[in-house]
Amino acid sequence: MPLVQFAPLSSLVQPVLWHKLTDLKIDVLKLSDAAVPLTGSYTIGRTIKDRETGQDIALPCNLTVGAESFESDFKAPHGSVTAPGMLRNFNTIEEFKAVDKTALFNEEAQLIWDHILKTRDTAQLNRFFVITFADLKKYKYYYWFAFPAFVAKPAWEIGDDGWKRAHAELGIEQLTFIHSHLRNSASPYFLVGKDTFGKVKAGPVEDYSSFFSSTGPEDQLIGFVDPSADPANPGWPLRNLLAYLRALYPSSTSSIKILRWRDTEAPSPNAQWKSQIGTLTIATTTEAISEANTRPTAVGWEKNPQGKLGPRMADLAPMMDPSRLAAQAVDLNLKLMRWRILPSLDLDKISSTRCLLLGAGTLGCYVARALMGWGVRTITFVDSAKVSFSNPVRQPLFVFEDCLDGGKPKAECAAASLKKIFPGINTVGHSMSIPMPGHPIPNNPTSLNQAKSDVAKLEQLIDEHDAVFLLMDSRESRWLPTVVGASKKKIILNAALGFDTYLVMRHGARASSLTTGHDGKPHQKLGCYYCNDIVAPADSLTDRTLDQMCTVTRPGLAPIAAATAVEILASLLQHPDGLYASPPPPTTTGSANMDDESTNSVLGQVPHQLRGFLNQFRAMPLVGAAYDKCTGCSETVLKAYETQGFDMLLKAFNETKYLEKLTGLDKLFDESEAALESVEWEEEGEDDF
Template structure:
């Protein structure tokens, strides 16, 4: 439809202008022309471009100039229309700025009008699409390795000699771009590149070689040899140290560039238990580059151990067996000499296991407690990997008091639980009692909505959902009830997940205080580059299934409640002796579980609380159920 200007009944026809698209090859060819052919010649030059009508929707109409623009006889690319134009290249930036752009445009318009008036455009429609290009070009670019703000690097030096030798008769100076492409905070950045003008000396086609410089000075700043000590490069231990982290570095390069490896490599891990779980946890920690690993165990290696516990061999079982903790630490250093591995052959005093039969026993218990307190204080993460529930009580109390991250792993026959304990806030922050009261019921019965967005300091520990205090779970038990009888692959799965949970916690900005991820979060944006940061991972090998429940801390917990921690921090070892030498009733009376049992019995008319049941798969021994499972 034709548009009639001035008619209010019709709209004006509008046109989309060209967007110039100058290919890199065009600038390269212009540089060569300027340096070797045009030199100081500023006369207009004929050039040719083209446009195309097959671009995708949304792209602008482009007028393209390539390396062939200076060859007026060059063929036009297929499916493209040619456009002829004029290049005006100035010798100086001042001439570029002073050019009469209006006059140049009028001249180009007159040429188009003349082709229309004379009818030449009928014979050659290309004349209707004339364009002009105004440029200033004699800037040279150098990929500059120098970091100094005022000076360029060495690669520019000889290039300027080339420029002076070839072009000083044509140009008095050149503009130089020192291109610097650095990585700042994970992003590529070129803002610290520098641009300056260099005056070229008169040396056009001089036959004499300029004076040469370049000998590198030694460490003392003199012109002498530099000595290089290659002994470390040939040391197998050093070679191993530089190689073991290769997989981690490859992860950072492309897969997880935001991964903070320093937080993982520098963490100090205390492994309480050097059995099947302890061995598998240690190997996975080494795979993550952890350099500080300490074992605590009082058992010796038996003939049944090496096939399930990968840090031991048959010879370790002979002559009564080596102490597990010492043998495990020694084996880690044989696997990788760069690891700082230690082992402590010691017992962990436990509730329901009396220590007051003799002064020797009491003093030994005191030494064991003091040593355990020192070890927990000197490490960042404590792994609870023991066979019995009661052996986890004392380290859970100490770690909660010292605000250490605890990773707990326990096995059944074909089920497991891996969890992080809630990390108490420092008392000076005025956090008060950080184990809030909540209904004593399994998290599964309360529903997921009540357990959303729970921060780390409100999460429960291994004992929080129990309504029975820990006691001697191995008394009057058969062998299969005393030992952890599990499917062989279960410990490897649980041990690996325990380490991966620790790493995920360390990658979270809030660390152990991170909000717990649940099964409902699996389709949401993960909080870290490694994914979710759950509170618990419950695995069911028979179904090949995992769930991620979340449970709150319990104000009557026999391990991490304020009543237990306050008593431990006030009375120390004297309080612990009462726990060791008494039945579970002492802790239940202290925390209020006894009263809870009585209220439950009165309400239900039964002697056994509804939430207590026998669980034959909890840590390898039958005992009241821990609802963290």
């Protein structure tokens, strides 16, 4: 007759178990490698249906352990049975490798055997153990499970009929009774027979000697909850059940009828019952009966994924390192946005954009937070001020402690705050001044070298970033980054605040060899912050009153302007023309033309300028053309900067009318004055009233 083959158990470790082990190691075990009780559970064997062939595929016989497995009052989930075990965690990988695994395995096998003989209890038949080493620095966990199972000699055989469907022999009534019994029983093993009145009954295996007193041999069943869904091979728990019966009842168990219980669904007349019945036999002799109390050999070390006897390793660094957990979680909203609403949204293009924030005040703080919300991972601050007591309530990256002892440098403090919010951000702050027109550089080596160093540092920072935000509190401080950014063809975004108005704009790009956009239309040369002025930037900071020294503005204006600037950047990055994206043309009403889809990105329109009016809760899109005499972005200024370098900048800083002369604004101004003077104005007399 065919030998009975058994499907071994496999460990299924939930990641939360390692979280719990980490806490246990740090707070309780420390340097102890003492055994810790652990409880697992397994369910009735399950199958899945192959979509192509329609055939059922048996899933492995899994014993599951999780964080709750360490609890003394652990209860198996509904439909599962428990298996007792223990865990030993070693302090080093060397100890884990060097432990005498054979001796440890034999100790556990002997414990099961002694429990059988001394107590006749089946509670330890499914006992397992696991050895571990927890590398808490790298969040790597090495582990090896063992499921001791006794080897029968000679081997068990099954009749020529093999395993048969139980419903064909037992009938719906008896199967329904067993199903009901198991719903109220936590034991993985049970007996099924008939009482003196011929009614079906069920009981624990521990009652074997008396349970079948009124049941004929043909109606005696020994059942177990089978974790194997393989129709040919019963699960591992049957091995120790058979060893239990042979050890305690060798004279009456040479031929037994086994019920493999494999049904999870509630009974019904049309149910497809999966449980099976088979008759197992074993050759027996007088000598075998006399040696029944001798422990047989045992097997049960789990194989690794390569099919060899060896430990496994769980690398939970991506899950257990809080920084990595945060990195996965902070982008959840963006990923859901792409998943559900905008499948074509290129999140990588946004997250990889390196942003330079010139100004770490109210606008700078809000811009940084909005950029983080979009997944931007590189944010650099530049500011020369320190945190003052008036800042924290308006600038969300600072707190009261940052104001003490003269105040922390704003740029460095803002960067440190971003790190606290999300450790995965790549951020740094630079405390430096930006040289400005109208603010002469003293003619001494120290001042000149410092100015030259500041210019070089700013040029380096702009060169290392993709987008530059101008968020300073003066007009002239925006001039140098405007020139450098235009020369290097960077994205420049400008935000300026009034009392209840704001202006947000993107600077136009320098001419490109690509003369047309994705729609075939010529690129539109857009203006910069200075294109609408016929006066060069000059000193606006000297002799300011208190209200002029502070940006007096409605509190809600800065976050609106900051968020608008970031949203324009996001839309610009999604536009096929990128830096050269054309804005939607305004209509006669001052609003944008919504019908021109060629100007849109996947996020919608990419305006050139937005002027907001908080007193009207209105934003007006504007388009401004580039001015060939602009003191910030004209080719005259850019070529002078690129050919003369710092010498040209020094003239702009020190000479009041240099930029007007360079661009020709002085002649335009003189011509305008002359034209006005040549006009003959008629004077109204008294009689005209």
